[in-house]
Each structure stands twice: as C-alpha cells, then as structure tokens.
Amino acid sequence: xxxxxxxxxxxxxxxxxxxxxxxxxxxxxxxxxxxxxxxxxxxxxxxxxxxxxxxxxxxxxxxxxxxxxxxxxxxxxxxxxxxxxxxxxxxxxxxxxxxxxxxxxxxxxxxxxxxxxxxxxxxxxxxxxxxxxxxxxxxxx
Amino acid sequence: xxxxxxxxxxxxxxxxxxxxxxxxxxxxxxxxxxxxxxxxxxxxxxxxxxxxxxxxxxxxxxxxxxxxxxxxxxxxxxxxxxxxxxxxxxxxxxxxxxxxxxxxxxxxxxxxxxxxxxxxxxxx
Amino acid sequence: xxxxxxxxxxxxxxxxxxxxxxxxxxxxxxxxxxxxxxxxxxxxxxxxxxxxxxxxxxxxxxxxxxxxxxxxxxxxxxxxxxxxxxxxxxxxxxxxxxxxxxxxxxxxxxxxxxxxxxxxxxxxxxxxxxxxxxxxxxxxxxxxxxxxxxxxxxxxxxxxxxxxxxxxxxxxxxxxxxxxxxxxxx
Amino acid sequence: xxxxxxxxxxxxxxxxxxxxxxxxxxxxxxxxxxxxxxxxxxxxxxxxxxxxxxxxxxxxxxxxxxxxxxxxxxxxxxxxxxxxxxxxxxxxxxxxxxxxxxxxxxxxxxxxxxxxxxxxxxxxxxxxxxxxxxxxxxxxxxxxxxxxxxxxxxxxxxxxxxxxxxxxxxxxxxxxxxxxxxxxxxxxxxxxxxxxxxxxxxxxxxxxxxxxxxxxxxxxxxxxxxxxxxxxxxxxxxxxxxxxxxxxxxxxxxxxxxxxxxxxxxxxxxxxxxxxxxxxxxxxxxxxxxxxxxxxxxxxxxxxxxxxxxxxxxxxxxxxxxxxxxxxxxxxxxxxxxxxxxxxxxxxxxxxxxxxxxxxxxxxxxxxxxxxxxxxxxxxxxxxxxxxxxxxxxxxxxxxxxxxxxxxxxxxxxxxxxxxxxxxxxxxxxxxxxxxxxxxxxxxxxxxxxxxxxxxxxxxxxxxxxxxxxxxxxxxxxxxxxxxxxxxxxx
Numbered sequence: 012x013x014x015x016x017x018x019x020x021x022x023x024x025x026x027x028x029x030x031x032x033x034x035x036x037x038x039x040x041x042x043x044x045x046x047x048x049x050x051x052x053x054x055x056x057x058x059x060x061x062x063x064x065x066x067x068x069x070x071x072x073x074x075x076x077x078x079x080x081x082x083x084x085x086x087x088x089x090x091x092x093x094x095x096x097x098x099x100x101x102x103x104x105x106x107x108x109x110x111x112x113x114x115x116x117x118x119x120x121x122x123x124x125x126x127x128x129x130x131x132x133x134x135x136x137x138x139x140x141x142x143x144x145x146x147x148x149x150x151x152x
Numbered sequence: 153x154x155x156x157x158x159x160x161x162x163x164x165x166x167x168x169x170x171x172x173x174x175x176x177x178x179x180x181x182x183x184x185x186x187x188x189x190x191x192x193x194x195x196x197x198x199x200x201x202x203x204x205x206x207x208x209x210x211x212x213x214x215x216x217x218x219x220x221x222x223x224x225x226x227x228x229x230x231x232x233x234x235x236x237x238x239x240x241x242x243x244x245x246x247x248x249x250x251x252x253x254x255x256x257x258x259x260x261x262x263x264x265x266x267x268x269x270x271x272x273x274x275x276x
Numbered sequence: 277x278x279x280x281x282x283x284x285x286x287x288x289x290x291x292x293x294x295x296x297x298x299x300x301x302x303x304x305x306x307x308x309x310x311x312x313x314x315x316x317x318x319x320x321x322x323x324x325x326x327x328x329x330x331x332x333x334x335x336x337x338x339x340x341x342x343x344x345x346x347x348x349x350x351x352x353x354x355x356x357x358x359x360x361x362x363x364x365x366x367x368x369x370x371x372x373x374x375x376x377x378x379x380x381x382x383x384x385x386x387x388x389x390x391x392x393x394x395x396x397x398x399x400x401x402x403x404x405x406x407x408x409x410x411x412x413x414x415x416x417x418x419x420x421x422x423x424x425x426x427x428x429x430x431x432x433x434x435x436x437x438x439x440x441x442x443x444x445x446x447x448x449x450x451x452x453x454x455x456x457x458x459x460x461x462x
Numbered sequence: 463x464x465x466x467x468x469x470x471x472x473x474x475x476x477x478x479x480x481x482x483x484x485x486x487x488x489x490x491x492x493x494x495x496x497x498x499x500x501x502x503x504x505x506x507x508x509x510x511x512x513x514x515x516x517x518x519x520x521x522x523x524x525x526x527x528x529x530x531x532x533x534x535x536x537x538x539x540x541x542x543x544x545x546x547x548x549x550x551x552x553x554x555x556x557x558x559x560x561x562x563x564x565x566x567x568x569x570x571x572x573x574x575x576x577x578x579x580x581x582x583x584x585x586x587x588x589x590x591x592x593x594x595x596x597x598x599x600x601x602x603x604x605x606x607x608x609x610x611x612x613x614x615x616x617x618x619x620x621x622x623x624x625x626x627x628x629x630x631x632x633x634x635x636x637x638x639x640x641x642x643x644x645x646x647x648x649x650x651x652x653x654x655x656x657x658x659x660x661x662x663x664x665x666x667x668x669x670x671x672x673x674x675x676x677x678x679x680x681x682x683x684x685x686x687x688x689x690x691x692x693x694x695x696x697x698x699x700x701x702x703x704x705x706x707x708x709x710x711x712x713x714x715x716x717x718x719x720x721x722x723x724x725x726x727x728x729x730x731x732x733x734x735x736x737x738x739x740x741x742x743x744x745x746x747x748x749x750x751x752x753x754x755x756x757x758x759x760x761x762x763x764x765x766x767x768x769x770x771x772x773x774x775x776x777x778x779x780x781x782x783x784x785x786x787x788x789x790x791x792x793x794x795x796x797x798x799x800x801x802x803x804x805x806x807x808x809x810x811x812x813x814x815x816x817x818x819x820x821x822x823x824x825x826x827x828x829x830x831x832x833x834x835x836x837x838x839x840x841x842x843x844x845x846x847x848x849x850x851x852x853x854x855x856x857x858x859x860x861x862x863x864x865x866x867x868x869x870x871x872x873x874x875x876x877x878x879x880x881x882x883x884x885x886x887x888x889x890x891x892x893x894x895x896x897x898x899x900x901x902x903x904x905x906x907x908x909x910x911x912x913x914x915x916x917x918x919x920x921x922x923x924x925x926x927x928x929x930x931x932x933x934x935x936x937x938x939x940x941x942x943x944x945x946x947x948x949x950x951x952x953x
Contacts, residue, residue: 036337041418043211044333046426048229048437052341059349080449080485087442087481090435091474097525104470105431106526115417122418122427125434132438133233136445137346140240143452144353147247156393157384162293164383166300167641168376173304174634175372179362180626181354185312187633188347189300192323194640195339196296199330201648204401205283205394209331210421212413218396220331221405222421224647226430227596228335229422230437231640234603236342236350237444238633241607243354244451245614245626250358252619257363261623272825273764382673389669390648399661403651404530432524432533436588436600439477443581443604446484447611450574 015064022064029057037130041119047126051133059141067145079138086131093124159200167193178258180249184242191235198224198231285329292326310360313351320344334422465509469522469535472506472545473588475499480580483573492573493560496580500556503587504549507542514542515942521593529593530654536593539946540797544720545590547801551712551808552583554921558812559705561915562819566617566703575615579709582608586717593655595643598721599636602685606632609714616701624697631694635684642677645670646729659729666734675735678725679745686718688745688782689752692775699771704815707767711774712808719781719800726785727793727950736788745786750880753779757887761894766814767824769891770807776884777803777850780865783877787868793947795864798939802857802929806846809925813843816914816922826898833900835911838919840899845926847892849933852885856933860940 037050062070094105102109107121166189173186202224210222250256253264299319306312320343327336391398412424426434464471479499483492510520514537522535537545556579567575585605589598610632614625647653649670650661665671687695695715699707726735736742753776760772777799784796816839817832818824833840849858862881869878913919932939 040423041420043420044209044337044422046334046423048233049334049337049341052338052346056341056345083442083445084481084485087438088478090438091478091481094435094470094474095478098467098470103522103526104467104474104524105428105435106524107428107431108526115415118416118424118428119418122416122423125427125431126423129434129438132442132445136441139445140244140350140448141353143244143448143454144247144350144357146454147452148353148356157387157390158290158293159393160387160390161384162297164387165297165380167637168380168383169297169300169304171379171634172372172376174630175376176369177304177362179309181309181351181358182312182362183630185309185316185351186304187630188316188343189303189319190634191637192320192343194637194644195335196323196326197641198644198647199327199332199335200393201390201398201400201644202332202405203330203394204396207331207396209333210409211333212409212419212421219409219421221401222408222425223405223653224400224644225332225335225422226425226433228332229338229426230433230440230596230600232335232338232342233437234440234600234636236347237440237607238603238610238629239347240350240444241447241451241610242626242629242633243350244448245610245622245629247354247357248451248614249619249622249626252622256358260363265620265623386669386673390645398648399651399665400648401651403661404653405651407531428525429527429532430596433594433597433600436597436604439581439585439604440600440607442481443578443607443611446574446577446581447607450571450578450611451614453571453574 019064022060026057026061029060030054033057033130037126038123040126041122047129048133050126051130052137054130054134055137055141058138062141062145067142071142074138076142079135079142082131083135083139086128086133086135089131090125090128093121093128097121159203160197163193163197163200166196180246180256180258181243184239184246187242188235188239191231195228195231198228288329289326292322292329295322296326307362307364308360309355309362310352312362313348313355316351317344317348320347334420467522468506468510469520469537469591470524472503472510472549473584473591475502475506476580476584476587480577480584483577483580486573489569490560492576493556493563496576497556497560499580500549500553500583503584504553507545507549507587510537511542511546514539530652530657533592533594533597534654535591536656537591539942539949540723541590541720543797543801543942543946544716545587547716547804548583548586548590548713551804551925552709554925555705555709555712555808555812558708558918558921561918562704562815565819566705567615571615575612578608578611579706581605582612582709583713586713589717590720594653595646595655595658595725596653599639599643602639602717602721603636605714605717606636606685609710612706612710613698613702615706616703618701620697621701621703624694624701628694628698631684631691635681638677638681638684642674642681645674645677649674655724655729659731662729666730667738671730672739675726675730675739675741679722679741682718682722682725683748686715686722686782687775687778689748689755689775689779692752692756692778695775696768696771699774699811700765700768704811704818707771708808708811708815711770711811712804715774715778716800716804719778719785719796723785723793723796723950732788732793732951736786742786742788745782746874746877749779749782749786750877751779752776752782753880753884754887757884757891761887761891763891764826765824766826766829766895767811767818769895770810770814773850773888773891774803774807776888777807779884780861780881783881784865784868787872787874787877789868789871790944790947790951791864791871792868793950794940794943795861795868797943797946798857798864799861802849802861802932805925806849806856806858806929809842809846809922809929810850812918812922812925813839813846816918820911820914826894829895829898830902831899832911833896836913838923839914842919842922842926844892844896846929847895849926849929851888851892854933855930857929857936857939859933860936 110117170190202221588601
C-alpha cells in the first residue's frame with residue numbers, strides 16, 4: 012500500500028475543495044450553470060474519491076449509514092415541505108411566490124430551498140448505492 | 153441540406169445501435185450498458201430540437217437577444233436522472249442474479265431455470 | 277462549404293457526432309465488460325461536449341458528472357461483483373440487425389419532416405419556451421432560465437425527478453443492503 | 463385550504479409517507495403508515511369523484527403557474543374513474559398485504575418495501591391526475607422503478623430474472639415514450655395535453671406526428687403487456703410476492719391503458735389514430751390473437767399464479783380490442799373491462815396468495831380439496847373468476863356485452879366469434895380450479911389447512927362483491943362511462 016501514499020495525501024487535500032466546489036455549484040446555480048442535482052453528485056464524488064483511496068469502513072466512520080438514510084428522507088421532506096408550506100401560506104403546491112410580499116423574492120427563496128433538498132437527496136442516494144455495492148464486494152474478497 | 157438533419161439522424165442511429173446491443177447480447181450487464189446508449193440517444197434528440205443557430209446558452213444577460221430553448225434542457229436533466237436511476241436498480245438486480253445463479257449469461261440462466269422446472273414437475 | 281467552415285460550432289458538432297457513432301458501435305462490439313464500461317464513460321464525456329456545443333451547459337455538467345462519473349463508478353463496482361468477461365453468443369445477430377436497420381431507416385426518413393435543425397422559428401422555439409426566456413427574470417429573479425424553469429415553472433417535474441432517484445436509492449438498499457450486519461436473504 | 467388542494471394532496475400524502483417510512487424504527491409502523499396514507503389518498507379521491515360526478519372538471523395549476531407554462535393537474539371523468547380504481551384496489555391490497563408480507567419479506571427490509579409500495583402507488587396516481595405529457599413520463603418512471611424493485615423481492619430466484627426482464631423492456635418502452643414526446647414537442651412546442659390537442663390539428667398529417675403516434679403505442683404496448691410483448695408480465699406476476707402481484711395486476715397495466723386512451727383519443731383524435739393510421743387494425747389483430755393464445759396458455763398452466771398471469775394477458779386483449787374498434791360501445795367496453803378486470807384479478811391473486819400461504823404451494827395439486835377447508839377464500843376466487851368469464855350478474859358481463867355490441871356495430875364477426883370462444887376458454891381454466899378445489903380430496907398428510915385470517919378475507923371478498931354489485935346494478939356505472947365516452951368522441 013506504500014505506492015498510494017501520494018494519492019492518499021492528494022485526495023485528502025482535495026476533498027475540502029471538492030466539497031466547496033459542490034456548494035458553489037449549489038448556491039451559484041441561479042446565475043451560472045448548475046444546481047442542486049449537480050452539486051449533490053459532486054459532493055458525493057468527493058466522498059467516493061476518499062473511500063477509493065482509503066477503504067469503505069473508514070468512510071463509514073465519518074459518514075455512517077444511518078446518517079445518510081436520514082439525509083435521504085430529509086431531502087424529500089424538505090422538498091415536499093416547501094410545497095406544503097406554500098399551500099399553508101395561501102399559494103398552490105410549490106407556489107413559491109406566497110413566501111414573500113414580492114413574488115420574485117419568494118421565488119428566489121423557494122428555488123434555493125428546493126435546490127438544497129434535491130442536493131441532499133442526490134448526494135445521499137449516491138452514497139447509499141455506493142455503500143450497498145461496496146458492502147457486498149467487501150464481503151466476497 | 154443534408155447536414156441540417158444530421159443531429160436527428162445520429163440520435164436515431166445511436167438509438168438503434170443501443171437497441172441492437174440490448175437484443176443481441178446475452179450478458180445482463182452488457183444489456184444495461186447498451187440500454188444507457190439507447191437512453192442517451194433520446195437526450196441528444198431533445199437537445200438538438202432545442203438548439204438555435206448562433207444563439208447563446210439560456211442564462212439571461214442584457215446584451216444578448218437570442219437564447220436557445222431552455223425547456224428541453226430542463227426535461228433532459230430529469231431524463232438523465234431517470235436513466236441513472238434505472239441503471240442503478242438494474243445493476244443491483246444483476247448483482248443479486250449473480251449471487252443466486254452464479255452467472256449473468258441469459259442462456260445459462262434459462263438452462264438453470266429449465267432444470268429446476270423439470271425437477272419440480274417430476275416431484276409430482 | 278466555406279460558410280460551414282466559418283462556423284466552428286457546426287464543425288465541432290459534426291466531428292463529435294461522428295466520434296459518438298464510432299464509440300457507440302465499439303461499446304456494443306466490446307467483448308470485455310470493463311472495456312465496454314470505460315468506453316461508455318468516454319461516450320458520456322463526448323456527449324457532454326456535444327451538449328456544450330449545442331449551448332446546453334447545465335445538461336453538459338450533469339452528463340459529465342453523472343454519465344461519466346457516477347455511472348462509471350457504479351458500473352465498475354458492478355463488474356467487480358459479477359466478473360468482466362462476456363460470453364460470445366452465436367446465431368442471434370442477423371434478425372436483430374435487419375430489424376434495427378429497418379427501424380433506423382424509417383426514423384431517418386421521418387426526420388425529414390422535422391423542423392430544420394437550429395432554426396429559430398420552429399414550433400419548439402416559438403411555443404412556451406419563448407415565454408420562459410422573456411419572463412423568467414421578472415417573475416423569478418433568477419437569470420439562469422434552466423434553473424428557473426427546473427425549480428419553479430416545472431418544479432413539480434423536478435419533485436418527480438427527486439422521487440425517481442429516491443426510489444432508486446431505496447430500491448438498491450432493499451435489494452442489496454446488509455445494514456452492516458446479518459446476511460439476510462430475502 | 464385542504465379542499466382547494468385536494469388534487470395534489472392525493473399524490474403527495476403517500477409520497478411524504480414513503481419518505482417517513484424509510485426511517486421508522488418500530489416493527490409494524492411502516493405498514494400502519496402505508497395503510498393510513500393509502501386510505502387518506504383514497505378519501506381525497508372519493509371527495510374529488512363526488513365533485514366530478516356533479517359535472518365539474520378539476521384543474522389545479524402546480525406552483526400557481528398557469529398551463530401551458532406550468533404543470534397542471536386536470537381531473538376529469540376519465541381520470542377520476544381510474545383514480546378510484548387504483549386507490550380502491552390499493553386500499554384493499556395494503557390491508558391484505560400485511561400477513562403475506564410478514565411471511566415473504568425479511569423483517570429489516572419491510573420498511574423499504576412499504577416505502578417503495580407507496581412510491582409506486584403515488585406514481586400511478588400522479589400519472590392519472592396530471593395533464594402534462596412529460597409529467598406522465600416522470601411519474602410513470604417512479605412507479606416503474608418501484609415496480610422493478612417490488613417484483614425482485616419475490617422469494618423465488620426467478621423473481622430476479624423476471625424483474626430484470628421487466629426493467630429492460632420497461633425502460634425501452636419509456637424511452638420510446640420519451641422520443642414520442644420529443645417528436646410531438648418539436649412539432650407543437652407544447653407539453654400540456656389540452657394545449658397539444660389544439661396545436662396538433664394543423665400538423666397532424668406530417669410524418670413526425672405519425673411516427674410519434676407509433677412510438678407512443680409501442681412504448682405503451684410494452685408497459686401494458688399487449689400480446690407479443692407480454693413475457694415480462696407473466697413472469698413477474700408469477701414470481702412477485704403475493705401482495706405485489708395482487709396490487710400490480712389491478713393497477714399498473716390499467717394505468718398504461720388509461721394513457722393509451724388519453725393520448726390516442728384525446729390528443730391525436732380517434733379518427734386519426736384508428737382510421738388514418740392502421741393502428742385500429744393492428745390493435746384488433748393483436749388483441750384477438752392475444753386473447754386466444756393467452757387463454758389457451760392459461761388452460762395449459764399447472765401453476766395457478768402463472769395461469770392468472772396468462773389470463774391477465776388475455777383480458778388485456780379485450781381492452782385492446784375495445785380501444786382498437788374505436789366506436790362508442792367499444793370504448794365503453796374497454797373502460798369497463800379495464801376497471802373490473804383490475805378489481806377481479808386483484809381479488810383472484812389475493813385468493814391464490816392466501817391459499818399459497820396456507821398450503822405452501824401454488825400448483826394445481828395444492829388446490830386439491832381447498833373448497834372445503836377454505837370455503838370463503840375459494841368463494842372470492844370463484845366469484846371473480848365468473849366475472850372474468852362474463853357470466854350475467856357480474857360486472858364482467860357488462861364489459862363483454864359492450865364489446866359484442868361494438869363488434870356488431872363495426873361488422874367484425876371474427877371479433878364477435880373470438881369473444882365468444884375465449885369466454886368458453888376462460889370458463890375452462892376457471893372450472894379446472896373449481897374442479898380441483900371441490901371434487902378432489904386433500905392428502906391426509908397435508909396437516910391442518912385453515913381458512914385465511916380475517917384481515918386477508920375481507921379485502922378479497924370485498925373486491926369480489928364489488929363486481930357483483932356493479933353487475934346487478936350497472937346503471938350508475940354505465941351512465942358515467944357513457945358520459946366519458948361521449949366526451950372522448952367529442953360529443
């Protein structure tokens with residue numbers, strides 16, 4: 012395992028930047044290409060890169076299985092919750108204009124929240140799929 | 153004139169290449185790979201429909217007037233997700249098939265099933 | 277001809293399409309699954325470039341990260357579990373080939389009736405799409421029209437999209453999940 | 463606030479419940495939540511149906527964006543009756559499903575199982591309620607992906623292969639559907655179904671639109687399981703868990719039928735799809751051949767679940783016949799057939815599943831002497847079976863009656879003969895089971911075989927009595943269906 016020391020150090024150094032970049036894509040999606048979906052993928056890719064050079068167990072120590080599952084459910088609930096909240100505030104389902112006095116402000120807020128929800132779901136699903144496959148393969152070897 | 157329809161042609165031909173792969177290969181994982189090509193071709197078709205010559209990407213700036221059609225882009229983001237979702241589920245099923253049957257070749261699976269079926273009928 | 281050469285976008289478009297066809301064929305022909313999935317990754321990257329050429333940066337980012345990134349990782353994980361060799365199957369090529377060629381011919385014929393590629397006045401451009409580009413900044417305050425349409429105008433579709441991926445995640449978990457403990461075969 | 467948002471609540475209640483389901487820690491709580499969500503959704507639909515019966519179409523713009531710029535929900539009489547079918551069958555099936563799932567699915571996977579069931583259920587409802595063609599695709603995919611996973615949970619390893627087949631064919635079908643949407647969009651510039659129906663008129667005779675119509679039909683044929691494309695259907699219904707096969711047999715294919723009716727009649731127009739294009743002849747041909755082949759195959763089966771699956775293919779053939787004949791009685795017959803085939807086939811799968819759990823096998827010899835040991839279960843089975851045959855007094859008869867009328871109206875005597883012959887074939891395989899159940903004796907070594915528990919009996923008896931109620935008093939239903947059909951034919 013000596014030869015991958017360089018790789019390990021590089022990935023460890025890169026990880027925060029990958030995660031930062033994912034957040035940038037998430038919150039900058041309004042003015043540049045990108046959004047929740049792409050951000051979730053990149054966020055997950057950071058962790059997957061980490062586990063490729065280390066191993067699955069050490070990743071699961073940082074990011075346990077049940078945490079991912081909670082993020083997963085929470086993401087859907089945020090998205091649906093935003094929709095239900097707008098219904099309570101007198102709008103239609105996902106009618107973000109009801110959030111604020113100015114419709115455009117409400118839209119901006121709603122779009123942001125929804126993108127966060129998407130990002131959480133996508134990130135957690137990719138991690139779950141990765142964990143499921145990884146646990147199987149760990150078993151065989 | 154011929155070049156004008158090139159994008160549509162390529163997307164349809166790719167679609168059929170993928171379809172041929174699905175039908176002709178007996179390996180389940182290979183089928184999934186070909187299925188991905190099959191699906192991606194639909195994306196190419198949509199994005200080509202939305203393209204406008206000389207127009208900019210649909211991010212509003214003051215100086216530009218012409219933008220390409222944003223709607224196919226939105227639809228295809230969804231379609232990409234659907235594609236990867238079905239591939240993930242398909243892979244999971246393939247892995248389970250490998251564990252249960254010990255093979256992912258279509259004909260070998262059919263043979264194993266047939267043997268089991270015969271054994272069941274004999275038991276009667 | 278010179279007119280075309282002036283437009284670098286069109287040249288790039290044609291080149292990438294030709295590459296796509298070549299790689300598509302070689303994915304189908306590849307006998308080794310590992311080779312096929314790596315080729316598929318290249319296919320996705322090329323596709324992402326093509327989207328960029330067709331002025332669809334959002335789709336390009338997604339295709340690059342999902343198609344070339346996540347799909348490849350998943351496929352490699354899957355191949356690690358099921359083995360990389362594909363058995364050669366004989367005698368099932370001709371009939372599908374004839375079928376596929378005839379459908380392709382039909383489709384290519386049908387594409388003759390479609391609006392001209394890249395035309396600004398086709399029904400697809402003048403329909404609902406022009407409303408989005410005109411009004412999205414005023415109505416939502418978001419300059420990226422794709423984001424505005426995705427999250428607001430067609431936010432319900434995106435909700436569905438989120439649920440598709442959610443379903444897939446739960447499905448994989450249910451089919452393969454070991455939850456870190458027992459080997460429970462269902 | 464609740465009443466104004468009913469159309470969306472009926473879809474998002476199960477969705478939210480599904481998300482919560484995946485993190486619930488207690489044993490029976492996922493089932494309880496799933497049942498609650500299904501019933502809540504069912505109640506919403508009942509309220510909507512009452513509104514619609516009074517004559518109004520419900521329109522709900524998502525996010526407040528008016529169509530065609532946003533996605534809208536539009537529930538009219540056609541979608542309402544299918545919504546009622548899906549949620550009704552689901553409510554019965556989920557109650558029935560608890561003991562079966564308890565035995566067939568591992569304890570730690572049950573919460574995911576119920577979550578995926580809920581996603582499948584709400585996906586189907588979403589397809590029915592929406593008026594946006596791309597939204598149909600998205601929600602169809604939610605329910606399809608959920609279905610692949612549900613089928614794969616079957617105990618036998620063949621369930622996995624069946625599920626994989628289903629995944630490949632289902633995805634091909636969905637991609638065809640997607641291409642068709644793209645073709646229509648490129649010619650009309652809209653995704654809203656009502657809007658497309660108007661904008662398609664000037665361009666309806668162009669090649670891309672004809673192609674789109676063909677793609678829609680092929681894609682949906684794969685999803686419905688129309689005769690030559692039915693292999694996935696028989697395999698997955700045979701090997702899926704009991705609860706899943708009873709739920710799916712009553713719902714998924716019917717939603718495909720709904721989309722087919724909605725698109726060919728509502729968007730392209732029945733005269734274009736079935737007269738200008740040869741779609742009518744193709745569907746009638748496939749329907750007739752499918753009915754005969756699948757009914758014969760059903761007679762030859764030794765596995766009762768497989769027999770029921772082949773019977774489903776045959777019964778779908780009737781629906782296709784009705785749609786293909788494209789006249790008023792044909793369409794009415796197709797709709798009634800779709801509804802009551804869903805109801806009675808779900809009841810039959812439930813009964814077969816209950817017997818399977820109790821005698822540990824689903825082959826014909828396992829049914830020997832069941833008639834005396836499990837009288838109520840077999841009653842439900844027989845009543846629904848008779849409805850499939852089309853005995854007067856059951857709802858199945860009404861459907862067959864309409865179809866025969868349609869065959870006479872369009873002068874297709876071969877179709878007339880096919881319907882009569884296949885009723886006899888259906889009677890043969892239903893009779894085979896009755897014979898085994900009542901006139902054979904059970905092996906003494908079988909041990910104690912008892913009646914199914916009440917929680918399983920009530921749903922299957924309930925469903926089978928529905929077919930009788932509507933068979934004896936068909937007036938409300940036929941009146942309602944004739945309103946739907948008049949609207950479809952532009953009356």
